[in-house]
Amino acid sequence: MDVNYRNPKKYKTAKYPIRQPRYLTWLIQMLSKMMLIGKEHKVEKFNMEGLKPPYLLLSNHMSFVDFEMVSLGTYPHRVNNVVNIDGFYMRAWLLEWIGAICTRKFTTDLHLVKSIRKVLERGDVLCMYPEARYSPAGTLSYLPESLGMLVKKCKVPVVVAVHHGNYLHSPFWNFRKKRKVPLYTTFTKIWDPEDIENLSVEEINAGLKSALSYDDYKYQKDNGILITEPYRAEGLNKILYQCPNCKTEHKMSSSGAEIFCEECGKRWYMNEDGSLAAKDGNTEFSHIPDWFEWEREQVRAEVESGNYHFEDDVEVYSLPRCYKYHPLGFAKLTHDPEQGFILTGHYRGKDYRIQRTPLQTNSLHVEYDFLRIKPFDLVDISTENDSFYCYTSKKDVITKLAFATEEIYRINLEKKRKNPQ
Ligand SMILES: [Zn+2]
Numbered sequence: 001m002d003v004n005y006r007n008p009k010k011y012k013t014a015k016y017p018i019r020q021p022r023y024l025t026w027l028i029q030m031l032s033k034m035m036l037i038g039k040e041h042k043v044e045k046f047n048m049e050g051l052k053p054p055y056l057l058l059s060n061h062m063s064f065v066d067f068e069m070v071s072l073g074t075y076p077h078r079v080n081n082v083v084n085i086d087g088f089y090m091r092a093w094l095l096e097w098i099g100a101i102c103t104r105k106f107t108t109d110l111h112l113v114k115s116i117r118k119v120l121e122r123g124d125v126l127c128m129y130p131e132a133r134y135s136p137a138g139t140l141s142y143l144p145e146s147l148g149m150l151v152k153k154c155k156v157p158v159v160v161a162v163h164h165g166n167y168l169h170s171p172f173w174n175f176r177k178k179r180k181v182p183l184y185t186t187f188t189k190i191w192d193p194e195d196i197e198n199l200s201v202e203e204i205n206a207g208l209k210s211a212l213s214y215d216d217y218k219y220q221k222d223n224g225i226l227i228t229e230p231y232r233a234e235g236l237n238k239i240l241y242q243c244p245n246c247k248t249e250h251k252m253s254s255s256g257a258e259i260f261c262e263e264c265g266k267r268w269y270m271n272e273d274g275s276l277a278a279k280d281g282n283t284e285f286s287h288i289p290d291w292f293e294w295e296r297e298q299v300r301a302e303v304e305s306g307n308y309h310f311e312d313d314v315e316v317y318s319l320p321r322c323y324k325y326h327p328l329g330f331a332k333l334t335h336d337p338e339q340g341f342i343l344t345g346h347y348r349g350k351d352y353r354i355q356r357t358p359l360q361t362n363s364l365h366v367e368y369d370f371l372r373i374k375p376f377d378l379v380d381i382s383t384e385n386d387s388f389y390c391y392t393s394k395k396d397v398i399t400k401l402a403f404a405t406e407e408i409y410r411i412n413l414e415k416k417r418k419n420p421q
Pocket of ligand 1: 245
């Protein structure tokens with residue numbers, strides 16, 4: 001049951017991007033340079049001598065700075081970016097003008113592949129951020145399996161851009177407060193079309209995973225980078241939502257350089273080198289990504305034992321076109337391993353029900369303090385032609401929802417592979 005909009009028209013994502021005009025390629029590079037003034041940054045290229053477009057550029061994703069670093073590394077070549085629909089909000093004309101390709105996150109967008117191939121046929125660079133959201137813990141997020149298939153189909157060289165420091169500079173869970181960190185990006189050509197011909201889709205996926213792997217906290221330690229900002233742990237409870245001491249969920253808090261559990265009172269101090277140290281001397285995880293992955297394991301166990309279920313009253317804003325967020329009021333959001341996500345609500349005199357089954361969503365688009373509507377946490381449940389931005393009423397639940405989505409997808413995929421119908 002669809003939402004009863006006054007104007008049922010949706011933004012058409014199924015269209016080809018324009019070819020980026022040369023002066024815009026130049027202008028974007030100039031603006032990127034300006035934005036980077038005062039920030040220590042460096043771009044290095046490997047195995048890229050003589051490489052000319054077309055090529056596929058796959059970049060990890062940590063913050064907006066990624067776009068600026070990519071522009072420095074790709075200039076003077078034209079780049080078409082794949083961008084989520086909320087990036088088009090209020091400025092669709094601008095994004096269309098620079099040749100961006102609009103999609104809705106974690107949906108099956110059949111036209112996307114056509115647009116990508118069109119860009120490559122025109123001899124340009126196609127840039128994608130396959131994690132499709134900013135990294136929550138400074139490490140590689142979920143990569144869709146369809147990526148290997150895409151690489152196989154495109155038959156062009158593959159370049160991988162890996163940014164370091166962008167996450168530390170502007171961590172997703174507290175992106176409004178920047179920290180002084182040197183930014184370092186590498187561009188590496190990993191395959192030519194001949195290499196790709198000899199690789200299976202599985203081998204391509206494994207190769208991409210290893211080429212795109214990163215760990216910003218390791219980068220920080222290895223390079224002796226100190227983050228002295230006194231607010232450096234503020235917001236960390238958005239991703240570290242479960243206490244490793246008493247196992248309570250969603251009762252972590254943070255202030256200054258500390259994160260603590262409101263249930264058992266345990267406190268951890270975030271050192272200037274990015275490591276954590278428990279105040280009582282018994283540190284469960286000194287490396288933040290280890291704590292984060294431990295939480296994922298807890299969620300996986302909960303899903304596998306059949307105990308996982310989520311429900312909440314959420315406040316919903318939808319984005320059927322990119323000009324206006326429609327306030328749909330409150331609705332009920334549930335998530336479980338059998339049904340996936342179900343959003344039920346009432347708008348303009350009619351009920352609506354939106355469902356995303358486990359196999360329809362391999363990962364989840366979450367936003368910490370989403371500024372475009374109001375600065376709180378939300379999850380975005382997208383269908384092929386609409387997006388529902390759901391503000392949760394419960395505290396610090398969206399990281400867990402993302403873990404659960406990925407685990408439920410994985411389990412259902414394994415089931416389907418064992419019993420194909
Ligand atoms: Zn605790």
